Amino acid sequence: MTLRQVGDRLRQLLASPLARNTFYYGINFSFQVFVQFGFFALISRALGPSGYGTFASVSAVALMVSVFVGWGSEHILIQRVAVSRADFPDYFGRSLMLTGITMVPGMIFAFLVLHFLETGNFSSLGIFCLIVAECGFRKITFLGSAAYMAHDQASKQFLVDNGSLILRLLAVLALWLSADVVTLDMWALWYLAASALAAAVTLTMVLVDFGRPRFTFAGFDFKLGFLFSLEFASASGLRDMDKPVILQTLGTEQAGLYTAAFRIVDAATAPIRAVLYATYTRYFRHADESAEHGIAFGVRVIPFVLGIGILLAAFILFVAGYVPLLLGSEYDGSVGLIRILAIYPLLLGLAGIGADIMRSIGMQAMRVVLILISNFAIIGFVWAGCIYGGLEGAVASRMALQVVILFTTWAIIGRRRTRANPGNE
Secondary structure, three states: OOHHHHHHHHHHHHHOHHHHHHHHHHHHHHHHHHHHHHHHHHHHHHHHHHHHHHHHHHHHHHHHHHOOOOOOHHHHHHHHHOOOHHHHHHHHHHHHHHHHHHHHHHHHHHHHHHHOOOOOOOOHHHHHHHHHHHHHHHHHHHHHHHHHHHOOOHHHHHHHHHHHHHHHHHHHHHHHHHOOOOOHHHHHHHHHHHHHHHHHHHHHHHHHHHOOOOOOOOOOOHHHHHHHHHHHHHHHHHHHOHHHHHHHHHOHHHHHHHHHHHHHHHHHOHHHHHHHHHHHHHHHHHHHHOHHHHHHHHHHHHHHHHHHHHHHHHHHHHHHHHHHHHHOHHHOOHHHHHHHOOOHHHHHHHHHHHHHHHHHOOOHHHHHHHHHHHHHHHHHHHHHHHHHHHHHHHHHHHHHHHHHHHHHHHHHHHHHHHHHOHHHO
C-alpha cells in the first residue's frame, strides 16, 4: 500500500464521527497520561508518601460528595442533548442553577465528614480550600466538558480536560520551585487557585461557543438526576473510598504507597477510557431505537476493550520496576502492588461497557443498587485485606471485588437480553 493510499484510508476513517472522536479521545487521554503523571510525580515527591496519602484520601471524600453538586444535571444534559442539541440552553441553564443551589450544602457536608476522619497535618483552612476546589470549581469545569461531549466536539473537550490538568501541573511546579518545604496547606491554596482559573476559562468557552443558557427548572427530571448523582457518587466511592480505609487502618505512609500504585495504573487506563468516552453518547442513540440495539452496540465494543486491556496488562508488568527511579526510593513498596493491578484496566473497561448499556436501556435504578452495594462491600473487602494481608491483601481484595462487579453487571444484562428475546432460550 502506497503512502497516498494510507493517507486516503486515514481520511476515510476520520470522516466517521465515531472514528474521529475515538482518535481525539485517544489523543486526549494519552496527553492526560503525561500531564497527570507529571503532576503525580511532582506532588508525590513534594509531599512524600505520608503527605500524598493524606491529600489523596481527603480529595477522595471531597470528590465523592461533589458528585451530588448539580444533582446529576450534567449527566442528564449529556443524555438529552446527545439526542436533541436544540435543547442545550435549557439543560445548561438548569445545570448552572442546580450547581449553585447544591454547592454550599455539599461543601458543608464534606467538611463535616472530614472533621471526623484522620487528616494528618491538614488544617481546617487547607481542607476547606480543597473542598471548594473539588465541589465548586472542578464541578463547573466538568459541566463544560459535558457540554462539549454532548455535542460530540471531542477536540474542544480535549482543551477543557487537559487545560485544567495543565494548570494544576503548573501550580505544583511553581510551588515546588518557590518553596523549600511544601506543606499540605500550601498546596491546597495553589490547587484552589488553579481550579478557579480552569473553571473561569471553561465557562467562558462554553458561553462563546453555545450562547447564553436559559434558566428554568421546568421539565427537569429530579428523580433521574438523583439516580445519576447516586450512581456516580457510588462509582467515585468505588474508585477512591479504599484510600481512606487504608489511611485509617494502616497509616498515612502506607496509604501513600497504595494510592501511588493505583494512580499509576489508573493513568494506564487512558486508552480504555478513550474508547468508553468516544462511544458513550452512541449508547443512548442506539437504545432510543430499542434496548436490544443498545445492548448489541455494547457487545460490538467488547473486542476493542479486550485487546487494549491485554496490551496494557503487559505494559504495566514491564514498567512497574522502573517506578522508584521516577518517584524516588520511598516508593519501592508500590512495585509489587502495581503488578497485582496489571489487569485492572481490562476489568474496568469491560465493567464500563456494561454500565453504559445499563444507563442507556433504562436500568439506571438497578445500576445504582449494584454500585451502592459495591460501596459498602469495598470498605469490608479492603479492611479485611489490610488486616489479614497488609497492602498486598488490600489490593488483592480490591481486585476480587472488581471481578465480582464485572460478572454481576453482565449477568444482569444477559438476563435482560434473554427476557427481551424469549425465543433464544
